[in-house]
Amino acid sequence: MDLFLNLVASGLVIGSIYGIIAIAFAIIFKTTGVLNFAQGEVMMLVAYTSWSLATSLALPFWLLVPVTILAAALIGVVIEFVFIRPMSGQPVFSIVMVTIGLAITLRSLIIMIWGPDAAPFDASVEGGLIEIGPVVLFSEQLFALLLFCAVSAAVYLFFRFTRIGIAMRATAMDETSALLMGVDVRRISSLAWAIAAVVSGLAGVAFAVMFARAPDMWFQGLQSFPAAILGGLDSPLGSGAGGLIIGVIAALSEGYIGHGLKEISGFIVIIIVLMIRPYGLFGEKELERV
Amino acid sequence: MLRLTNVQIMYDRSIEAVRDVSLNVEPGSIVALLGSNGAGKSTLLKAISNVLYPEEGEVINGTLAFEDADLKRIAADEIVRRGIVHVPEGRRLFPLMSVEENLSMGAFLKTQAQMKADLERVYTLFPRLKERRNAVAGYLSGGEQQMAAIGRALMAEPRLLMLDEPSLGLAPQIIDQIFETIVALNKEGRMSILLVEQNASLALDVADYGYIMENGRVVLDGPARDIAGNDDVKEFYLGFGESGSRKNYREVKHYKRRKRWLS
Structure with missing residues (x-):
């Protein structure tokens, strides 16, 4: 039983990371219709930037988070402006190809700047081991869980109540109508990339704090992909929940069945789920009024 | 207030949707823009709101002026800020x-x-x-x-409200209610209105001035009362014959049935 609970807990922790990245996938997909294959790399870039800020300026952790958010937003806006803005009006498939190219470029860029070696992220969360009943977690792991809750809540409130959040949903539903309401649709796209960079970047920092900042972190982006599909790509919160589900399934299948299953279990789950619900667990069905 | 001169609009740089259209909306008036499907009415409204580009449409020639602003040069959100608001065809709610x-x-x-x-x-x-x-x-x-x-x-x-076929697919009772509201907005709110309609008699009833479009061109314009009194309009848009009685289209001579403004 203890093994089971500990597996679930570590599944939830890694699932939080998947979930947050999946939220970032969903935000960009929902507002612009583009599947950003470079989300994992954007996450890695933000984590590396944050690491550099933390080591060079010796920032305390509470200060590092807001600074990272600012840097991430800037990275998101610049990437959107340089790579995505010139592609507007092109078929979505072409833009998706650009994001694949962007992914590989960012990976190489990071190795060029920071080198191929991993390094520990020292600005770690203090607290050491925390015991909750039979479950033992590091404070860094607890941070990831809390971050997931905070990001989910913030994303929910943003899309539900703020005017710009409602405008982003509106743009996703009917771009021309949004234009006619006076929404500057280009700014919405840039904002979506900024938010996605911030959200996934925080996940990157949480991940780097738990393990290390290393040039293979982008793989978490690929792992989050089934989470976003599972939850429904047009539903940020659903994608987040999908992340938790995939994380727990990965941890359980690794713990009980075998070592290699961690990476593929998520993909097996989405294949089965999509056969039953093609729009994902929490995705929006096309609304039709007859 | 709104002044279009010799506007030509093409889709994809190959299909001409609107040619040489000139149109004015005076402050505080209701202007009806009539015509059948595909005449270019909606395209014209989209050009005024500057939302043609998502459909690869483009104003090739002519000027679109709203007060002292050139509508071709300002973005859709700025146009809304200046007071032109467009209710698109088919409602297009979120x-x-x-x-x-x-x-x-x-x-x-x-x-x-x-x-x-x-x-x-x-x-x-x-x-x-x-x-x-x-x-x-x-x-x-x-x-x-x-x-x-x-x-x-x-x-x-809005100071200028553009309505694209507000009567489309609605029950007559609802249509009356909508049109009463439109007239009230105009009379009490001093709102200028550009009304696109297929239902000509309804639109000419409330409008001060009317334009009739066919195949992308304005073929007739004038005060709404004159247009409603025009024999050809009566026959082809309002459904009355010269004698004022209903007409059975099967009995109309072939050449006459095919009459168009431009042939």
Whole structure:
């Protein structure tokens, strides 16, 4: 039983990371219709930037988070402006190809700047081991869980109540109508990339704090992909929940069945789920009024 | 107020949708733009709102001026800010959002306080919307959707309201109600209105001035009363023969049935 609970807990922790990245996938997909294959790399870039800020300026952790958010937003806006803005009006498939190219470029860029070696992220969360009943977690792991809750809540409130959040949903539903309401649709796209960079970047920092900042972190982006599909790509919160589900399934299948299953279990789950619900667990069905 | 001169619009740089159209809207007037399917009416409205580019449409020639602004040069959001608001054909509400969220989107460029006040104004104008404020817009009836679409546009406090076929697919009773509202907005709110319609008799009834478009060109324009009195308009748009009686189209001579403004 203890093994089971500990597996679930570590599944939830890694699932939080998947979930947050999946939220970032969903935000960009929902507002612009583009599947950003470079989300994992954007996450890695933000984590590396944050690491550099933390080591060079010796920032305390509470200060590092807001600074990272600012840097991430800037990275998101610049990437959107340089790579995505010139592609507007092109078929979505072409833009998706650009994001694949962007992914590989960012990976190489990071190795060029920071080198191929991993390094520990020292600005770690203090607290050491925390015991909750039979479950033992590091404070860094607890941070990831809390971050997931905070990001989910913030994303929910943003899309539900703020005017710009409602405008982003509106743009996703009917771009021309949004234009006619006076929404500057280009700014919405840039904002979506900024938010996605911030959200996934925080996940990157949480991940780097738990393990290390290393040039293979982008793989978490690929792992989050089934989470976003599972939850429904047009539903940020659903994608987040999908992340938790995939994380727990990965941890359980690794713990009980075998070592290699961690990476593929998520993909097996989405294949089965999509056969039953093609729009994902929490995705929006096309609304039709007859 | 709004002045179009010799506007030519092409889609994809190959299909001409509008050719040499000139049109004026004077402050405080209702102008009807009539014509059958594919005449280019909606295209013209989209050009005024500067939202043709997502459909690869482009104004090739001519000028579109609103007061002292060149509409070709300013972005869609700036056009809304200057007071032209467009209710698109087929309502185009945000289907998964509630009625109130849809309305609040109309006030996107306004302050929170202005939005609150305008929301009350729209609810007094359309009490039905207040009852359904939390309903999902996609599930409203056609009439309610049209009210929501007009209400959403009013939230932007337009000085020129452009309506694209507000009567489309609605029951006659609802149409009357919508048109009464349009006239009231014009008379009491001093709002200029550009009304695109296929239902010519209805539109000429409320309009001060009318334009008839066919195949992308304006073929006839004049004060609404003159247009409604024109024999050809009576026959081809209003459904009356010269004698004022109904006409059986099977008995009309072939050459006459095919008469068009330009042939």
